[in-house]
Amino acid sequence: MSGELCGIVGIGQTPYCAQRADVSIAGLCREAALNALEDAGLEWRDVDAVVLGTAPDMFEGVMMPELYLADALGATGKPMLRVHTAGSVGGSTAIVASTLIESGIHDRVLTVTFEKQSESNAMWALSSKQPFSPHINAGAGGYFAPLIRSYIRRSGAPEHIGMLVAYKDRLNALKNPLAHLRIEDISMEKIESSPMLWDPIRYLESCPSSDGACAMVVAREALAKDAPKKPAWILGHAMRSEPTMFCGRDEVNPHAGRECAKDVFNQAGITDPLKQIDMAEIYVPFSWFEPMWLENLGFAEEGKGWEMTDEGRTALDGDLPVNCSGGVLSSNAIGASGMIRFAEAARQVRGDAGDHQVPGARTALGHAYGGGSQFFSMWVVSSEQP
């Protein structure tokens, strides 16, 4: 790890749901920010800079919303940055904020991510017609379904694996009061009988469209040590990107993801991820991405990720609990989804994850990806100060 040590001293989220008609976009972001400040025992004046992240501006119809949100996020007279790296943005935003601490430039930085999907329709916002390109009205599910089909063909994974992931994440969501989808009578049968949206992805194997925001306060070492609540320490973070399309690109097991994982584990001193990582929050918007990312991240050999899911090893009581919060499958405020993974990993090592706490979790991975499986951001956090 380079630079100064950075700790997460405050985490705040809003509940996730289909529509927050009671708040404006600014109100939604401010709610998460205030929750994070309260968690850190801080006030607006304690914040040196604000880093905002959100996915494409067309999801709300506001161009560069950081300008409009400056007032609500107490940024007047402060530096304010706006990050956008597609679906990985929530993770990248957290990384930019922590880099502001590691560089020694600031003492405390507030970072906020959000999506208010009810303001528009993400599927169509993702599918605008472009000059010089064929028009694909696919949305995310249509784009990713062929990659999943390809994974199944390559690995020989049995068809129930996707449903098993959905079942596990939906059970976890019942332990997370903030989760959007809390389906009390969830069962394998219910998932199997849900409509097939983009073969092989069923309705209940897909993420919802959510409104919600997630915020964190990060601080330099000395301030994090003195924080009222136990901080989570950042052992490493990394980002990697590769182009969307070219001959020979492996979209199922992308090179960028493998390199990003290698980099972040290297920084954190992790040589055997399965043994040394106690839990992971992985960006799984469609169920099958759990086994796919387990392989990409190096938790399983190529073609074997589905066996970990099948054996229950990624369940809350498994040896690598994945998405204990219910994951993206249960709450998907897109621009915030990556940060929610990063924040949930931090909550776990702070021992502050409520009913979905993994007992004794010390080291956790937060993971996000975006675009056509081409943008990656990851961090490893620990309860122990390195």
Next chain:
Amino acid sequence: MRDVAVISFAQAKNVRDAGAVNEVEIIMPVVAEAIAQSGLARSEIDFTCSGSSDYLQGAPFAFVMALDGAGAWPPISESHVEMDAAWALYESWVKIQSGHADSALIYGFSKASSGKLREVLNLQLDPYCVAPLGIDSVSLAALQARALLEKSAYSEKDFAEVAVRNRANAKNNPKAQLAGDYSVDEILAEPCLVSPLRKHDCAPISDGASVIVIAAGDIARRVCKRPAWIRGIDHRIEPHSLGARDLTVSASTRLAAEKAGVNQGPIDIAELHAPFTHQELILRDALQLKDDVEINPSGGALAGNPMMTAGLSRIGEAASRIISGQANRGVAHATSGPCLQQNLVCVLEGE
């Protein structure tokens, strides 16, 4: 703080309408030129960061395809700001300060010709209370200009003088979109576009891209004879609500200038991102620039204003004059948002 310098700058020619070339095609040759000029190989550059806006392209993820122009295979460590790429340079500078990188490639681009820019920029406003009023970007700037005329000693003649100087300076800038010799009287005889602003008071609508390479201490010294060292860089934002700030001054520029240490030494040149003539006057005052400072030798944003990269170009224009030895200490400025809401100030110096 680590020593970090601009070692290379390149930009596309600013044009009103680039026609049937897409963003990737605009970026690609400029990236190649900046890398060649930097003395570093693409694989030696640790970090890449860009600035662009989806709403200018009319598509989500404007930056995604642009990666093809920047070169991202094998995979690169990369980030993107939905802001002017001057802030991408700031993010890269921070990355180098944290020790996560020693060099960075920064690029910004836009093809504003694809849409109706004045109307598109309306979408930057408070979506509940202001944007629905339908006010466009030039009208907002005109409100600010009117307030300045009423509150200060500046007159429309001062606005025209800014236009004359920038357009004349642009004659020496081969990348400029608008250049030429005009007289103050000639300009004042024109009708107003949106009172009190005339066409000459407004930056043109431009398509373009620009690219900068920065590097830390020893690397910069090894590949560049005279690097343009970043002595200070800071940015600040003001309230979005136009009624909550004094539009005739730029408090955020003043604060950023103070933090960046603008007046800790004599300034030879200033490259100010002022898309409207009256904004150059406001910025000059906020930066407390002395009369002998040469302002916008490139012609500034009035000579060409590709959105999301015109601010980065100001840093590049100031840096290249330091690299070439024409100047010793310069200040570059970038702005974002309606009526100078957000401002970045960067101080550059030769050895």
